[in-house]
Amino acid sequence: MENRIKALFGIRYPLVQGGMVWCAGWELAAAVSNAGGLGLIGSGSMSAEELRRQIKACRAATKEPFGVNVPLMNPRAESQLEVVLEEGVDIVFTSAGDPSRYTPHLKAENVRVCHVVSSSRFAMKAVRAGVDAVVAEGFEAGGHNGREETTSMVLIPAVCRAVDIPVIAAGGIATGRQMLAAFALGAEGVQMGTRFVASREASCHVNFKRKVLELGEGDTMLALKSLQPVRLVKNEFFEEINWAETHGVKAEELKKILGQGRSKKGMFEGDLEQGELEIGEVAALVDEIKSAGEIVRDIVSEFEIELNRMKTLHL
């Protein structure tokens, strides 16, 4: 069976590392790509010039394909995409925004474009915009999230039914077993964010990495539903935001509480109570900080063991 995600990106394993804000710098992206997955630099926290520096460093650290994740709602998205083109990066994952805005231009420059969606409707919109693949991201995922709250178990088959281009599953996936489940649902690749936050190469603060190991079921929750939903660790910052939101505080005030610095304070500076900590539900299954290469190898190995187990299955 031909795997279109491996073919599209020219990679050994159809395993993409999420471009998480404050976590996915060049060290992580290069390590994942060197291990046979697809590493992504997460540009969300970077100025255009910082992104340029990161791309150069990544290229120096790996000969394998890597890409850049660009959240389209970021005011810096346009200048970041210019840097991406100037530096000759030919794989871009876009998220949180309208895929029709930049996809035609990127495609004209021979960039492979993949867009993150939370519904079949958005997946079809991405297809019309001309993307090469979509990431179907379920409710359990960390970071920004869809309003419809469709979970991976339902979203993956729904998106696979709606579009003919290859689908990468994201949300709730951190193990080889979960990767296999995503393939059973029709995905041809997976994207993992949370698992790689707890990696040696992630650029976030070690306090945040250790926090991920401690998290159990129910320790994250979708917040900011009136503004833009995001899955957060339930810490003091979350309680503050959540109280404000459930007591009718308006969008403008919420934005003030959020400020610009709270995600940096949490994930980069390691303030586990006053900072904003974005992470997926699957943190409950992540118990060890490993190197990114080890993570890729362990997932592939578990996938193969579980696939062999499935082969002995019958009803």
Next chain:
Amino acid sequence: MENRIKALFGIRYPLVQGGMVWCAGWELAAAVSNAGGLGLIGSGSMSAEELRRQIKACRAATKEPFGVNVPLMNPRAESQLEVVLEEGVDIVFTSAGDPSRYTPHLKAENVRVCHVVSSSRFAMKAVRAGVDAVVAEGFEAGGHNGREETTSMVLIPAVCRAVDIPVIAAGGIATGRQMLAAFALGAEGVQMGTRFVASREASCHVNFKRKVLELGEGDTMLALKSLQPVRLVKNEFFEEINWAETHGVKAEELKKILGQGRSKKGMFEGDLEQGELEIGEVAALVDEIKSAGEIVRDIVSEFEIELNRMKTLHL
């Protein structure tokens, strides 16, 4: 590979039909059991004497094993369990309550007991209570739901890791592909509610069955989080409840709006706007009313086709 769910219940396929309130009468339970799955009578909407009548009718309609689902928070739970024992039913699924209250007594009477849980912690509590199996029910499921909002993709492996007894996966499962994904995650059986609501034998109103076919992604939402979370169709009743809840209306007032009759009005009498309609996210993938036997056969067939597809998979 031995399947402990098949062995536990003496059934052909490890496919359990949910005991949904107003939907799961004896006709549905008998049809599922006759097709090789495990049918359950949903006692939630029944008086003890109505339950007795349903059990007798089910027994007359099938020679195969069947069971009864008893929501433990129901004030009638104790009298229902008495009827179950008097009528010699030896399979009971309990939900929404403390498993330690009745499990020892049921086990002493040689009843096989399975308890529905929404977390690993509750699963371990059920094991201590002595149950034979647990249903791990994710956030995407219809009806009453956990507070931690853990989805099936994360919950199934988490519960499988936490307990040694067999795990039945529920929430977001209506197809053979999804059943296979649940097995990849470690489950040995699945429970499907939503899929069987859209069956000819379901005892709910045909308006509700047809409504299930129309539902798309995002058309259900978890409501009543301050009282007891329940996944509902977003109709006028939902908007009323949701407005009240997000505007600080207290629990006692919410209970009044709910009344006793709103779920009957919706699911049994077919009032699609003023009634309470409980259904899972996976309704988005259910497009046809079929007989329960056809549903079981189609799921088993798709499971086998997809399993064969998986056998050709390699990384």
